Amino acid sequence: MSRLNVAEAVAELRTVRSALLGEAEADAEARLAEARHDVDAMTALARARAKELRDGAEATGRADALRQLRMRRGQAHRHVRTAELAAQRVIYDELRDRIRAELGRLLRAGDLQARLVAHVRGLLGSDAAVTDGPDGVSGVLGSRRVDLSLDALTDRAVDDLGGSVQQLWTA
Template identity: 45%
Template sequence: MTTPAPDQTKDVLHPVRAGLLRAAHADAEARLARAEQEAAALLARARAEARAILDDARRQGEADGSDAARDLLVRARRETRSRTLAARRAAYEGLHREAAERVRALRGTDGYASLRQWLEQRARILLGPAAEVSEHADGGVVARVPGRRVDLSLTTLADRALDRMRGEVRSLWEP
Protein backbone atom coordinates (compact mmCIF):
# COMPACT_ATOMS: atom_id res chain seq x y z
CA MET A 1 0.00 0.00 0.00
CA THR A 2 1.50 3.35 -0.96
CA THR A 3 1.00 6.43 1.13
CA PRO A 4 -0.48 9.31 -0.86
CA ALA A 5 1.71 12.35 -1.21
CA PRO A 6 0.90 15.15 1.29
CA ASP A 7 -0.32 17.35 -1.58
CA GLN A 8 -2.73 14.61 -2.75
CA THR A 9 -4.00 14.19 0.80
CA LYS A 10 -4.53 17.92 1.14
CA ASP A 11 -6.49 17.92 -2.15
CA VAL A 12 -8.72 15.11 -0.91
CA LEU A 13 -9.30 16.78 2.43
CA HIS A 14 -9.77 20.26 1.01
CA PRO A 15 -13.61 20.07 0.87
CA VAL A 16 -13.76 18.69 4.41
CA ARG A 17 -11.36 21.29 5.68
CA ALA A 18 -13.13 24.07 3.81
CA GLY A 19 -16.47 22.96 5.23
CA LEU A 20 -15.05 22.78 8.74
CA LEU A 21 -13.49 26.21 8.33
CA ARG A 22 -16.76 27.70 7.03
CA ALA A 23 -18.67 26.17 9.91
CA ALA A 24 -16.05 27.30 12.42
CA HIS A 25 -16.03 30.84 11.01
CA ALA A 26 -19.83 31.03 11.02
CA ASP A 27 -19.96 29.69 14.54
CA ALA A 28 -17.19 32.02 15.68
CA GLU A 29 -19.02 35.00 14.17
CA ALA A 30 -22.24 33.99 15.92
CA ARG A 31 -20.39 33.48 19.20
CA LEU A 32 -18.60 36.78 18.81
CA ALA A 33 -21.89 38.55 18.08
CA ARG A 34 -23.42 37.00 21.19
CA ALA A 35 -20.35 37.87 23.23
CA GLU A 36 -20.52 41.42 21.91
CA GLN A 37 -24.18 41.68 22.94
CA GLU A 38 -23.44 40.25 26.37
CA ALA A 39 -20.46 42.54 26.81
CA ALA A 40 -22.53 45.55 25.69
CA ALA A 41 -25.25 44.66 28.19
CA LEU A 42 -22.70 44.20 30.97
CA LEU A 43 -21.03 47.47 30.03
CA ALA A 44 -24.39 49.27 30.01
CA ARG A 45 -25.18 47.93 33.47
CA ALA A 46 -21.71 48.84 34.71
CA ARG A 47 -22.04 52.34 33.26
CA ALA A 48 -25.48 52.80 34.83
CA GLU A 49 -24.13 51.63 38.15
CA ALA A 50 -21.12 53.88 37.72
CA ARG A 51 -23.44 56.82 37.01
CA ALA A 52 -25.39 56.01 40.17
CA ILE A 53 -22.16 55.78 42.14
CA LEU A 54 -20.97 59.04 40.59
CA ASP A 55 -24.28 60.74 41.45
CA ASP A 56 -23.89 59.52 45.02
CA ALA A 57 -20.29 60.70 45.02
CA ARG A 58 -21.31 64.14 43.81
CA ARG A 59 -23.96 64.51 46.51
CA GLN A 60 -21.57 63.38 49.20
CA GLY A 61 -18.81 65.52 47.77
CA GLU A 62 -20.96 68.62 48.03
CA ALA A 63 -21.63 67.80 51.67
CA ASP A 64 -18.18 66.51 52.64
CA GLY A 65 -15.96 68.60 50.43
CA SER A 66 -14.18 68.17 47.13
CA ASP A 67 -11.48 65.83 48.49
CA ALA A 68 -13.96 63.17 49.58
CA ALA A 69 -15.81 63.45 46.26
CA ARG A 70 -12.59 62.98 44.35
CA ASP A 71 -11.83 59.80 46.29
CA LEU A 72 -15.27 58.35 45.57
CA LEU A 73 -15.01 59.24 41.91
CA VAL A 74 -11.65 57.48 41.64
CA ARG A 75 -13.08 54.39 43.33
CA ALA A 76 -16.13 54.43 41.06
CA ARG A 77 -13.93 54.63 37.98
CA ARG A 78 -11.74 51.81 39.22
CA GLU A 79 -14.78 49.67 40.02
CA THR A 80 -16.25 50.39 36.58
CA ARG A 81 -12.97 49.52 34.91
CA SER A 82 -12.65 46.35 36.98
CA ARG A 83 -16.18 45.23 36.06
CA THR A 84 -15.63 46.07 32.41
CA LEU A 85 -12.45 44.00 32.32
CA ALA A 86 -14.14 41.14 34.18
CA ALA A 87 -17.02 41.16 31.67
CA ARG A 88 -14.59 41.11 28.75
CA ARG A 89 -12.56 38.31 30.31
CA ALA A 90 -15.69 36.25 31.01
CA ALA A 91 -16.92 36.68 27.43
CA TYR A 92 -13.52 35.73 25.98
CA GLU A 93 -13.19 32.71 28.27
CA GLY A 94 -16.71 31.65 27.29
CA LEU A 95 -15.72 31.89 23.65
CA HIS A 96 -12.66 29.72 24.34
CA ARG A 97 -14.76 27.11 26.16
CA GLU A 98 -17.36 27.04 23.39
CA ALA A 99 -14.70 26.70 20.68
CA ALA A 100 -13.10 23.81 22.58
CA GLU A 101 -16.46 22.07 22.95
CA ARG A 102 -17.22 22.52 19.26
CA VAL A 103 -13.91 21.09 18.05
CA ARG A 104 -14.17 18.15 20.46
CA ALA A 105 -17.56 17.44 18.88
CA LEU A 106 -15.81 16.95 15.53
CA ARG A 107 -14.73 13.53 16.80
CA GLY A 108 -18.28 12.32 16.27
CA THR A 109 -18.53 13.48 12.66
CA ASP A 110 -18.08 11.47 9.48
CA GLY A 111 -15.08 13.55 8.43
CA TYR A 112 -13.10 13.05 11.64
CA ALA A 113 -11.20 9.97 10.41
CA SER A 114 -9.92 11.92 7.40
CA LEU A 115 -9.07 14.92 9.57
CA ARG A 116 -7.19 12.74 12.08
CA GLN A 117 -5.29 11.05 9.24
CA TRP A 118 -4.36 14.45 7.81
CA LEU A 119 -3.19 15.64 11.27
CA GLU A 120 -1.08 12.49 11.68
CA GLN A 121 0.52 13.04 8.27
CA ARG A 122 1.15 16.69 9.15
CA ALA A 123 2.84 15.62 12.39
CA ARG A 124 5.08 13.22 10.48
CA ILE A 125 5.97 15.97 8.01
CA LEU A 126 6.93 18.23 10.93
CA LEU A 127 8.84 15.62 12.96
CA GLY A 128 9.79 12.98 10.41
CA PRO A 129 8.50 9.50 9.60
CA ALA A 130 9.86 8.03 12.85
CA ALA A 131 7.59 10.22 14.97
CA GLU A 132 5.50 8.42 17.55
CA VAL A 133 1.94 9.66 16.96
CA SER A 134 -0.87 9.13 19.45
CA GLU A 135 -4.49 10.16 19.72
CA HIS A 136 -5.16 13.10 22.05
CA ALA A 137 -7.99 12.71 24.57
CA ASP A 138 -9.79 15.76 23.11
CA GLY A 139 -9.32 14.63 19.51
CA GLY A 140 -6.47 15.22 17.11
CA VAL A 141 -2.97 13.91 17.65
CA VAL A 142 0.24 14.49 19.59
CA ALA A 143 3.53 13.42 18.04
CA ARG A 144 6.94 12.95 19.64
CA VAL A 145 10.51 12.31 18.69
CA PRO A 146 13.35 12.56 21.16
CA GLY A 147 13.66 16.19 22.19
CA ARG A 148 10.63 17.43 20.22
CA ARG A 149 6.87 17.32 20.50
CA VAL A 150 4.05 18.54 18.25
CA ASP A 151 0.57 19.08 19.67
CA LEU A 152 -2.07 18.91 16.93
CA SER A 153 -4.94 18.25 19.31
CA LEU A 154 -8.23 19.81 18.30
CA THR A 155 -8.44 21.99 21.42
CA THR A 156 -4.90 23.29 20.92
CA LEU A 157 -5.63 24.08 17.28
CA ALA A 158 -8.82 25.93 18.33
CA ASP A 159 -6.88 27.88 20.99
CA ARG A 160 -4.26 28.87 18.42
CA ALA A 161 -6.95 30.03 16.01
CA LEU A 162 -8.61 32.17 18.70
CA ASP A 163 -5.25 33.57 19.77
CA ARG A 164 -4.58 34.61 16.18
CA MET A 165 -7.97 36.35 16.20
CA ARG A 166 -7.33 38.05 19.57
CA GLY A 167 -7.09 41.52 18.04
CA GLU A 168 -10.37 41.07 16.17
CA VAL A 169 -12.07 39.70 19.28
CA ARG A 170 -10.74 42.51 21.44
CA SER A 171 -12.11 45.10 19.01
CA LEU A 172 -15.65 43.87 19.77
CA TRP A 173 -15.49 45.40 23.25
CA GLU A 174 -13.58 48.55 22.57
CA PRO A 175 -15.39 51.80 21.83
Template identity: 40%
Template sequence: MTGLDAALAAVREALLARARAEADHVRERAGADARQEVAGARAEADRIRRSARAEGTAGAATANAIARGQAARQARALVLAERREAYERLRRAAREAVARIGTEPGVREQLVLAVRAALGPDARIVDTPDGGVRGVTGDRRLDLSLTGFADRAVDAVLGQEPEAVGASGTEEQR
Protein backbone atom coordinates in the same frame (compact mmCIF):
# COMPACT_ATOMS: atom_id res chain seq x y z
CA MET B 1 2.40 24.80 0.88
CA THR B 2 4.00 22.14 3.07
CA GLY B 3 2.54 18.73 3.78
CA LEU B 4 1.50 19.89 7.23
CA ASP B 5 -0.27 22.97 5.86
CA ALA B 6 -2.12 20.97 3.24
CA ALA B 7 -3.26 18.35 5.72
CA LEU B 8 -4.59 20.95 8.15
CA ALA B 9 -5.93 23.60 5.76
CA ALA B 10 -9.59 22.55 5.89
CA VAL B 11 -9.57 22.16 9.67
CA ARG B 12 -7.73 25.46 10.18
CA GLU B 13 -10.05 27.41 7.85
CA ALA B 14 -13.22 26.08 9.47
CA LEU B 15 -11.88 26.76 12.94
CA LEU B 16 -10.70 30.27 12.15
CA ALA B 17 -14.00 31.17 10.45
CA ARG B 18 -15.98 29.97 13.45
CA ALA B 19 -13.61 31.61 15.91
CA ARG B 20 -13.68 34.94 14.07
CA ALA B 21 -17.49 34.97 13.94
CA GLU B 22 -17.72 34.14 17.63
CA ALA B 23 -15.01 36.71 18.45
CA ASP B 24 -16.96 39.44 16.64
CA HIS B 25 -20.13 38.50 18.47
CA VAL B 26 -18.42 38.31 21.85
CA ARG B 27 -16.58 41.63 21.30
CA GLU B 28 -19.85 43.39 20.42
CA ARG B 29 -21.61 41.95 23.44
CA ALA B 30 -18.68 42.67 25.76
CA GLY B 31 -18.40 46.22 24.44
CA ALA B 32 -22.10 46.89 25.03
CA ASP B 33 -21.91 45.39 28.51
CA ALA B 34 -18.78 47.36 29.34
CA ARG B 35 -20.30 50.63 28.09
CA GLN B 36 -23.38 49.99 30.20
CA GLU B 37 -21.28 49.28 33.30
CA VAL B 38 -19.13 52.37 32.72
CA ALA B 39 -22.25 54.53 32.26
CA GLY B 40 -23.64 53.18 35.52
CA ALA B 41 -20.38 53.87 37.32
CA ARG B 42 -20.28 57.41 35.91
CA ALA B 43 -23.87 58.01 36.95
CA GLU B 44 -23.01 56.83 40.46
CA ALA B 45 -19.97 59.12 40.52
CA ASP B 46 -22.16 62.03 39.38
CA ARG B 47 -24.67 61.26 42.12
CA ILE B 48 -21.88 61.20 44.70
CA ARG B 49 -20.51 64.53 43.41
CA ARG B 50 -23.94 66.17 43.57
CA SER B 51 -24.43 64.88 47.10
CA ALA B 52 -21.01 66.20 48.16
CA ARG B 53 -21.73 69.65 46.71
CA ALA B 54 -25.11 69.78 48.43
CA GLU B 55 -23.53 69.09 51.81
CA GLY B 56 -21.10 71.96 51.26
CA THR B 57 -18.69 70.64 53.83
CA ALA B 58 -15.00 71.30 53.81
CA GLY B 59 -14.36 67.63 53.20
CA ALA B 60 -16.61 67.49 50.14
CA ALA B 61 -13.76 67.99 47.71
CA THR B 62 -11.79 65.17 49.28
CA ALA B 63 -14.82 62.88 49.40
CA ASN B 64 -15.57 63.72 45.80
CA ALA B 65 -12.04 62.83 44.67
CA ILE B 66 -12.17 59.59 46.65
CA ALA B 67 -15.57 58.72 45.21
CA ARG B 68 -14.41 59.43 41.67
CA GLY B 69 -11.33 57.31 42.20
CA GLN B 70 -13.41 54.47 43.63
CA ALA B 71 -15.93 54.74 40.80
CA ALA B 72 -13.13 54.73 38.22
CA ARG B 73 -11.52 51.68 39.83
CA GLN B 74 -14.86 49.89 40.00
CA ALA B 75 -15.61 50.71 36.37
CA ARG B 76 -12.18 49.47 35.30
CA ALA B 77 -12.60 46.26 37.30
CA LEU B 78 -16.00 45.69 35.70
CA VAL B 79 -14.62 46.26 32.20
CA LEU B 80 -11.72 43.89 32.81
CA ALA B 81 -14.01 41.24 34.30
CA GLU B 82 -16.36 41.51 31.31
CA ARG B 83 -13.47 41.22 28.87
CA ARG B 84 -12.15 38.17 30.68
CA GLU B 85 -15.59 36.58 30.66
CA ALA B 86 -15.97 37.31 26.94
CA TYR B 87 -12.54 35.79 26.30
CA GLU B 88 -13.48 32.64 28.24
CA ARG B 89 -16.81 32.37 26.34
CA LEU B 90 -14.93 32.65 23.05
CA ARG B 91 -12.38 30.05 24.11
CA ARG B 92 -15.16 27.64 25.17
CA ALA B 93 -17.02 28.18 21.90
CA ALA B 94 -13.86 27.57 19.88
CA ARG B 95 -13.11 24.39 21.80
CA GLU B 96 -16.66 23.15 21.25
CA ALA B 97 -16.44 23.92 17.52
CA VAL B 98 -13.14 22.06 17.21
CA ALA B 99 -14.52 19.13 19.19
CA ARG B 100 -17.34 18.86 16.62
CA ILE B 101 -14.81 18.92 13.78
CA GLY B 102 -12.82 16.23 15.58
CA THR B 103 -15.75 13.82 15.36
CA GLU B 104 -15.83 14.01 11.57
CA PRO B 105 -14.49 10.95 9.73
CA GLY B 106 -10.85 11.04 8.77
CA VAL B 107 -9.79 13.94 11.00
CA ARG B 108 -7.55 11.83 13.24
CA GLU B 109 -5.93 10.26 10.19
CA GLN B 110 -5.25 13.72 8.72
CA LEU B 111 -3.68 14.82 12.00
CA VAL B 112 -1.46 11.72 12.09
CA LEU B 113 -0.37 12.40 8.49
CA ALA B 114 0.41 16.00 9.44
CA VAL B 115 2.55 14.87 12.39
CA ARG B 116 4.44 12.42 10.21
CA ALA B 117 4.92 15.08 7.51
CA ALA B 118 6.35 17.48 10.07
CA LEU B 119 8.36 15.13 12.26
CA GLY B 120 9.07 12.20 9.99
CA PRO B 121 7.70 8.67 9.60
CA ASP B 122 9.27 7.45 12.86
CA ALA B 123 7.40 9.96 15.01
CA ARG B 124 5.60 8.43 17.97
CA ILE B 125 1.91 9.35 17.89
CA VAL B 126 0.04 9.86 21.15
CA ASP B 127 -3.72 10.33 21.17
CA THR B 128 -4.96 13.25 23.25
CA PRO B 129 -8.11 13.03 25.38
CA ASP B 130 -9.83 15.62 23.19
CA GLY B 131 -9.53 13.59 19.97
CA GLY B 132 -6.35 15.10 18.59
CA VAL B 133 -2.81 13.79 18.56
CA ARG B 134 0.67 14.76 19.68
CA GLY B 135 3.78 13.67 17.86
CA VAL B 136 7.19 13.08 19.42
CA THR B 137 10.51 12.27 17.84
CA GLY B 138 13.78 12.87 19.65
CA ASP B 139 13.58 16.34 21.16
CA ARG B 140 10.94 17.56 18.70
CA ARG B 141 7.25 17.64 19.59
CA LEU B 142 4.14 18.68 17.70
CA ASP B 143 0.86 19.37 19.50
CA LEU B 144 -2.14 18.75 17.27
CA SER B 145 -4.58 18.38 20.14
CA LEU B 146 -7.99 19.80 19.33
CA THR B 147 -7.89 21.96 22.45
CA GLY B 148 -4.52 23.30 21.34
CA PHE B 149 -5.97 24.18 17.91
CA ALA B 150 -8.85 26.05 19.53
CA ASP B 151 -6.62 27.95 21.94
CA ARG B 152 -4.16 28.95 19.23
CA ALA B 153 -7.01 30.04 16.94
CA VAL B 154 -8.51 32.25 19.65
CA ASP B 155 -5.10 33.75 20.38
CA ALA B 156 -4.56 34.38 16.66
CA VAL B 157 -7.99 35.96 16.18
CA LEU B 158 -7.59 38.24 19.19
CA GLY B 159 -3.97 38.98 18.41
CA GLN B 160 -2.96 38.23 22.01
CA GLU B 161 -3.69 41.79 23.18
CA PRO B 162 -3.17 41.37 26.94
CA GLU B 163 -5.43 44.26 27.88
CA ALA B 164 -8.17 43.03 25.54
CA VAL B 165 -8.19 39.44 26.67
CA GLY B 166 -6.43 39.18 30.03
CA ALA B 167 -4.09 36.31 30.80
CA SER B 168 -4.37 33.56 28.21
CA GLY B 169 -3.81 30.66 30.57
CA THR B 170 -1.24 28.06 29.70
CA GLU B 171 0.88 28.33 26.62
CA GLU B 172 1.31 24.97 24.90
CA GLN B 173 4.26 24.02 22.78
CA ARG B 174 3.31 24.17 19.12
Protein backbone atom coordinates in the same frame (compact mmCIF):
# COMPACT_ATOMS: atom_id res chain seq x y z
CA MET C 1 -15.61 125.59 117.79
CA SER C 2 -18.29 127.97 117.27
CA ARG C 3 -21.38 127.52 115.36
CA LEU C 4 -20.07 129.61 112.58
CA ASN C 5 -16.99 127.56 112.35
CA VAL C 6 -19.04 124.36 112.18
CA ALA C 7 -21.18 125.78 109.40
CA GLU C 8 -18.07 126.83 107.51
CA ALA C 9 -16.55 123.41 108.06
CA VAL C 10 -19.75 121.72 106.83
CA ALA C 11 -19.81 123.99 103.79
CA GLU C 12 -16.19 123.22 103.05
CA LEU C 13 -16.86 119.51 103.51
CA ARG C 14 -19.78 119.76 101.09
CA THR C 15 -17.49 121.43 98.57
CA VAL C 16 -14.82 118.75 99.05
CA ARG C 17 -17.50 116.08 98.92
CA SER C 18 -18.90 117.51 95.66
CA ALA C 19 -15.43 117.73 94.18
CA LEU C 20 -14.63 114.14 95.20
CA LEU C 21 -17.97 112.91 93.85
CA GLY C 22 -17.35 114.78 90.59
CA GLU C 23 -13.90 113.27 90.30
CA ALA C 24 -15.24 109.80 91.16
CA GLU C 25 -18.03 110.14 88.57
CA ALA C 26 -15.59 111.41 85.95
CA ASP C 27 -13.19 108.56 86.78
CA ALA C 28 -16.06 106.03 86.65
CA GLU C 29 -17.22 107.41 83.29
CA ALA C 30 -13.65 107.26 81.94
CA ARG C 31 -13.21 103.70 83.19
CA LEU C 32 -16.62 102.71 81.80
CA ALA C 33 -15.74 104.24 78.41
CA GLU C 34 -12.38 102.45 78.48
CA ALA C 35 -14.08 99.16 79.41
CA ARG C 36 -16.60 99.64 76.57
CA HIS C 37 -13.74 100.34 74.20
CA ASP C 38 -11.90 97.21 75.43
CA VAL C 39 -15.08 95.12 75.05
CA ASP C 40 -15.61 96.45 71.52
CA ALA C 41 -11.97 95.71 70.64
CA MET C 42 -12.16 92.20 72.14
CA THR C 43 -15.47 91.57 70.37
CA ALA C 44 -14.00 92.69 67.05
CA LEU C 45 -10.94 90.53 67.66
CA ALA C 46 -13.11 87.53 68.62
CA ARG C 47 -15.26 88.02 65.51
CA ALA C 48 -12.17 88.25 63.30
CA ARG C 49 -10.73 85.10 64.89
CA ALA C 50 -14.07 83.29 64.54
CA LYS C 51 -14.17 84.30 60.85
CA GLU C 52 -10.61 83.00 60.39
CA LEU C 53 -11.54 79.72 62.06
CA ARG C 54 -14.76 79.40 60.03
CA ASP C 55 -12.95 80.22 56.77
CA GLY C 56 -10.20 77.74 57.65
CA ALA C 57 -12.73 75.07 58.53
CA GLU C 58 -14.63 75.69 55.30
CA ALA C 59 -11.41 75.46 53.27
CA THR C 60 -10.41 72.28 55.08
CA GLY C 61 -13.91 70.87 54.57
CA ARG C 62 -13.83 71.69 50.85
CA ALA C 63 -10.36 70.13 50.51
CA ASP C 64 -11.48 67.02 52.41
CA ALA C 65 -14.64 66.77 50.29
CA LEU C 66 -12.59 67.12 47.11
CA ARG C 67 -10.17 64.42 48.30
CA GLN C 68 -13.11 62.15 49.16
CA LEU C 69 -14.68 62.84 45.77
CA ARG C 70 -11.45 62.02 43.96
CA MET C 71 -11.01 58.87 46.02
CA ARG C 72 -14.58 57.74 45.36
CA ARG C 73 -14.25 58.51 41.65
CA GLY C 74 -11.07 56.45 41.59
CA GLN C 75 -12.80 53.59 43.38
CA ALA C 76 -15.78 53.81 41.04
CA HIS C 77 -13.45 53.84 38.02
CA ARG C 78 -11.60 50.79 39.33
CA HIS C 79 -14.90 49.05 40.08
CA VAL C 80 -16.19 49.76 36.58
CA ARG C 81 -12.90 48.66 35.03
CA THR C 82 -12.94 45.45 37.08
CA ALA C 83 -16.52 44.77 35.94
CA GLU C 84 -15.55 45.48 32.32
CA LEU C 85 -12.59 43.13 32.51
CA ALA C 86 -14.72 40.44 34.13
CA ALA C 87 -17.33 40.80 31.37
CA GLN C 88 -14.59 40.66 28.73
CA ARG C 89 -13.22 37.53 30.38
CA VAL C 90 -16.66 35.90 30.28
CA ILE C 91 -17.02 36.76 26.58
CA TYR C 92 -13.48 35.57 25.83
CA ASP C 93 -14.02 32.32 27.73
CA GLU C 94 -17.34 31.78 25.92
CA LEU C 95 -15.58 32.28 22.57
CA ARG C 96 -12.87 29.79 23.53
CA ASP C 97 -15.49 27.29 24.72
CA ARG C 98 -17.43 27.57 21.46
CA ILE C 99 -14.30 27.22 19.32
CA ARG C 100 -13.12 24.24 21.37
CA ALA C 101 -16.56 22.60 21.15
CA GLU C 102 -16.69 23.13 17.36
CA LEU C 103 -13.16 21.76 16.94
CA GLY C 104 -14.13 18.74 19.07
CA ARG C 105 -17.19 18.20 16.89
CA LEU C 106 -15.05 18.41 13.74
CA LEU C 107 -12.49 16.06 15.26
CA ARG C 108 -15.14 13.43 16.02
CA ALA C 109 -17.15 13.91 12.82
CA GLY C 110 -14.72 13.16 10.05
CA ASP C 111 -11.22 12.42 9.00
CA LEU C 112 -9.72 15.44 10.80
CA GLN C 113 -8.11 13.21 13.41
CA ALA C 114 -6.33 11.17 10.73
CA ARG C 115 -5.21 14.33 8.96
CA LEU C 116 -3.81 15.71 12.22
CA VAL C 117 -1.87 12.48 12.85
CA ALA C 118 -0.46 12.68 9.30
CA HIS C 119 0.43 16.35 9.82
CA VAL C 120 2.31 15.59 13.07
CA ARG C 121 4.21 12.74 11.37
CA GLY C 122 4.96 15.06 8.45
CA LEU C 123 6.41 17.68 10.81
CA LEU C 124 8.35 15.33 13.09
CA GLY C 125 8.99 12.32 10.89
CA SER C 126 7.75 8.77 10.87
CA ASP C 127 9.76 7.86 13.99
CA ALA C 128 7.78 10.38 16.14
CA ALA C 129 5.79 9.14 19.10
CA VAL C 130 2.24 10.28 18.26
CA THR C 131 -0.56 10.43 20.81
CA ASP C 132 -3.99 10.29 19.24
CA GLY C 133 -7.04 10.77 21.47
CA PRO C 134 -10.41 12.43 21.89
CA ASP C 135 -8.71 15.72 22.88
CA GLY C 136 -6.54 15.90 19.75
CA VAL C 137 -3.14 14.81 18.58
CA SER C 138 0.38 15.47 19.82
CA GLY C 139 3.77 14.15 18.85
CA VAL C 140 7.30 14.07 20.21
CA LEU C 141 10.58 13.28 18.56
CA GLY C 142 13.61 13.96 20.71
CA SER C 143 13.39 17.54 21.95
CA ARG C 144 10.84 18.55 19.33
CA ARG C 145 7.17 18.58 20.17
CA VAL C 146 4.01 19.30 18.17
CA ASP C 147 0.79 19.96 20.04
CA LEU C 148 -2.45 19.75 18.06
CA SER C 149 -4.68 19.17 21.07
CA LEU C 150 -8.08 20.85 21.26
CA ASP C 151 -6.66 23.38 23.73
CA ALA C 152 -3.66 24.20 21.52
CA LEU C 153 -5.83 24.43 18.39
CA THR C 154 -8.28 26.66 20.27
CA ASP C 155 -5.42 28.93 21.40
CA ARG C 156 -4.19 29.19 17.81
CA ALA C 157 -7.68 29.93 16.47
CA VAL C 158 -8.19 32.71 19.04
CA ASP C 159 -4.68 34.08 18.40
CA ASP C 160 -5.41 34.11 14.65
CA LEU C 161 -8.40 36.36 15.36
CA GLY C 162 -5.96 38.94 16.73
CA GLY C 163 -7.44 42.32 17.63
CA SER C 164 -10.79 41.42 16.12
CA VAL C 165 -11.57 39.57 19.38
CA GLN C 166 -11.81 42.97 21.08
CA GLN C 167 -14.71 43.86 18.80
CA LEU C 168 -16.78 41.37 20.80
CA TRP C 169 -16.88 43.75 23.77
CA THR C 170 -16.45 47.09 22.04
CA ALA C 171 -19.41 46.72 19.67
